[in-house]
Amino acid sequence: MLDKLNPVQCEAVTHGEGPLLVLAGAGSGKTRILTHKIAYLIKEQGISPFEILAITFTNKAAKEMKERVANLVGSVSRAMWVSTFHSTCVRILRQEAERLGYNRNFVIYDAADSLRLVTYCMRDLNIDTKRYPAKKVAGAISNVKNEMIDAEAFATRATTYAETVIADVYKLYQERIYKSNAFDFDDLIMVTVNLFELFPSVLEAYQEKFKYILVDEYQDTNLAQYELVKILAGKHRNLCVVGDDCQAIYGFRGADIRNILEFERDYPDSRVVKLEQNYRSTKTILSAANSVMQNNRARKPKALWTENEAGDLITRYQGENEHEEATFVASEIEGLVKAGRHYKECAVFYRTNAQSRVLEEIFLRYGVPYKIVGGLKFYDRAEIKDVLAYLRVLSNPQDTVSLKRIINVPKRSIGDTSVAKVDAHALKKNIVFSEALKDVDEIGALSAGAKKNIKKFLVLIDELLALKEKETLENLVRAMLDMTGYLTAYEDEGTMEALSRAENVKEFIGVIKEFENTHVESSLDAFLEEVALIADIDNLDDENNAVTMMTVHNAKGLEFNVVFIVGMEDGVFPHIRSMTDTVELEEERRLFYVGITRAMQKLYLCNAWSRNLWGGLNYNSVSRFLHEIPPELTDDAVKVDTQAKPPSQIGAFIIGDNVFHQKFGVGRVVSVKSEEQLTVFFEAEGEKTLLLSYAPLEKR
DNA sequence: GCATGAGTACTTTTT
């Protein structure tokens, strides 16, 4: 097992008891260390998989790690806990949260849910959301939670008026989320630590269970996560953390790079192993990455080197505007594919999700297949959140945020005023919203019609609750859609948008089916949990042959043969909001470093002379980061012929064109698949895929 | 209670 490791990797893998810090530079075989270390523990040290806890950054990484360990030691590895911080805590809380007064079928609030709850709280506290935007307050509460400060502690330390406002909201928010039997993302970690502090016997049981703890991407842990690891490893102290301070990019959400820089201080008896040989990139790419990183002051001394060949120079390209930039990327990829590469070897990274739109447009027009990671997630779509809200209410009737979301969806004439009246009643009697609803007859303020509608809604929920007990998940959802008329409401609306929403809901049923087929324990709770903690990146596969587009943040941990980084302009990358503060600028630089080091063979760095931003035209100067790369490492691209028509325009059709078809009538071009093939939406017929050589299409 | 349209504000990264 150790044969394939270099001496330093070997040292990390065979390190025995006690704390170990592995400083793993980009592409230095970090995952290999972790998987081999786990395998070594099981095979050579006789440690039971039950006694190992491995924490990764994403579910995708967890899944991959499990598979790779299974390849080394076989299926015994299934008993290991390999998951993200959040999933780990949910698993513990499902077991133990009753001690804290939570019900074990608690739900998990995502950022949007908790923002809604903050908004409700602020409204009830009569706080002006103009002066104190709910989003800012929610963000502040999140930050405070990441620092393990609870509502009371925050209230006592609040000094400015704004802080007391936030403290008030925080207190009410926490009361309500508790009454809703829900946790937000930050609670999951903080409450788990609280649990361990409050119940030493519980802590001891988990400390005893997890004799070996491994943490990946340690540079991106926040204080709460740090505390969690520290307390869990407190007894056996067999803690192995792996990370790279140069890749710390989540400071904005509370990650504290000091966790890695000061590991040796926290654990004076720790061993430190540095992995500096890179197996991923060419010498040229690595050299550029090193040069950029030289400009950061806060970092551990480390010099990445590689035995790989020098490879191609880095290609620099400047376009007139973002369209030309995107066109260059698309045509360059086409060229690479013609030369024998595959689409899936290529990735395009950008700083912000908003930049993806132009790329998408151009890629569609050129017929370059692509997939996008991030942006609006499937589970974030309004219609999916609606369906999920129904399921969450059925799982946990106390869930106020979800209940309020669905009480009038589809429209059943229970509007804001009625909800406010029920709310007032709940407040007066100090009961949760769902209980207050049942008191409908006692609420004098409600109109007779409102009372009737609410009762009808309660009957509906009761019927669904009864079905939940005996039906499969899929049938439950189908019954729900049927009884509420949710799908029919969209179908009746008939607009293209409504139909696509209906389509998404149907796709969601497919997701549920899939879940029931692949999971032994396919309960409603289990499903909701998986959905709550899923990240877009988790669904990235390399099965279909398409270019991957994503933000640089999402690219962490991945690698591609060919990488394009677009928008290399001051104000875009580095982002305008991070340009004045040195600490933030250094984080931007690390982000750029992450982007560069994803590339194995070819790297393209692109910018646009002018760019449309926030509705206006901007002329940004070339990114300061580009000046940090020695000129001899780069080569300017031959400027693309801007007059050249993209192939799909030879047939003269582009997205959005209104067209006329002799049989189907007037339609609109939805997508252009190739020179030959395009899809058109017709009022009467829906979407049709047409071959130009056969379909008589005219431009309107 | 609800649909509609005007107006406005907001644009970072996310488990």
Next chain:
DNA sequence: GTACTCATGC
């Protein structure tokens, strides 16, 4: 360029 809020009229 859009996503959300708010006022208006039915």
